Amino acid sequence: MGRGSRLDIRFDNAGVDYGTRTALFPLSLALRERRIGVIGLNGSGKTTFARLINGLVKPTTGRIVVDGFDTVGDASEVLGKVGYIFQSPQNQIILPIVRDDIAFGLKARGYGKTQIEAAVENILDRFGVSHLGARRAHELSGGELQMAALCSVLVTGPDILILDEPTNQLDLKNRALVQKTIAGLPEAVIVISHDLPLVEDFDRVLLFDQGRLVADAPAAEAIALYKELAG
Numbered sequence: 001m002g003r004g005s006r007l008d009i010r011f012d013n014a015g016v017d018y019g020t021r022t023a024l025f026p027l028s029l030a031l032r033e034r035r036i037g038v039i040g041l042n043g044s045g046k047t048t049f050a051r052l053i054n055g056l057v058k059p060t061t062g063r064i065v066v067d068g069f070d071t072v073g074d075a076s077e078v079l080g081k082v083g084y085i086f087q088s089p090q091n092q093i094i095l096p097i098v099r100d101d102i103a104f105g106l107k108a109r110g111y112g113k114t115q116i117e118a119a120v121e122n123i124l125d126r127f128g129v130s131h132l133g134a135r136r137a138h139e140l141s142g143g144e145l146q147m148a149a150l151c152s153v154l155v156t157g158p159d160i161l162i163l164d165e166p167t168n169q170l171d172l173k174n175r176a177l178v179q180k181t182i183a184g185l186p187e188a189v190i191v192i193s194h195d196l197p198l199v200e201d202f203d204r205v206l207l208f209d210q211g212r213l214v215a216d217a218p219a220a221e222a223i224a225l226y227k228e229l230a231g
């Protein structure tokens with residue numbers, strides 16, 4: 001699987017409570033589009049929704065199935081299929097040097113040295129960031145860090161990539177770079193964002209409000225509803 005494959009994610013009456021607080025009211029839907037946006041006000045449940053997909057958050061009711069694998073019962077299969085880039089990518093870079101960090105996930109999967117070296121150089125080259133390979137991750141700019149995180153996550157060949165606010169705190173130039181990079185990805189992509197232009201040409205956009213999915217529509221329609229809701 002990996003590059004260019006299609007996603008098949010099903011929410012079956014899946015919801016999340018934290019004690020007495022409902023972060024996500026139960027919802028059922030199937031996601032098959034290649035570009036899906038997730039929008040809504042702060043605290044509306046977007047990250048909770050996205051983390052259900054890679055099993056990082058477990059549903060308190062219902063289930064989520066990714067390509068036939070249950071996110072709870074088949075957690076390791078799901079983790080292999082769903083790549084996730086967190087809101088602050090510096091927190092997911094584990095090793096100090098970019099090239100080593102990219103290699104880390106492959107080492108953990110038991111690949112040999114030569115294979116790993118080739119895969120790391122390939123992915124750096126794929127995103128035009130070979131010059132970042134020898135850099136220290138903590139010295140990178142926000143945009144460079146997003147690119148390094150993309151390499152570390154995509155090198156393992158997930159079918160689906162989830163990006164949580166990938167343009168947060170980026171300047172216009174890096175924002176454009178990240179947008180262009182996302183547009184060029186053969187992988188299926190789910191993007192959570194407050195940056196509405198980033199998702200405006202997506203196939204489908206989900207709008208959350210106070211833990212409820214309130215719109216599931218083509219981008220223009222969902223964005224218009226969001227503006228109404230926020231205004």
Ligand SMILES: Nc1ncnc2c1ncn2[C@@H]1O[C@H](COP(=O)(O)OP(=O)(O)OP(=O)(O)O)[C@@H](O)[C@H]1O
Binds near residue numbers: 018023042
């Ligand atoms: N681990 C947790 N424990 C308790 N409450 C939580 C936890 N994680 C999230 N919540 C609550 O669930 C609700 C939804 O949070 P979530 O992070 O999904 O929202 P969001 O739409 O991604 O917000 P933002 O745009 O601010 O990132 C919020 O009220 C939040 O406080």
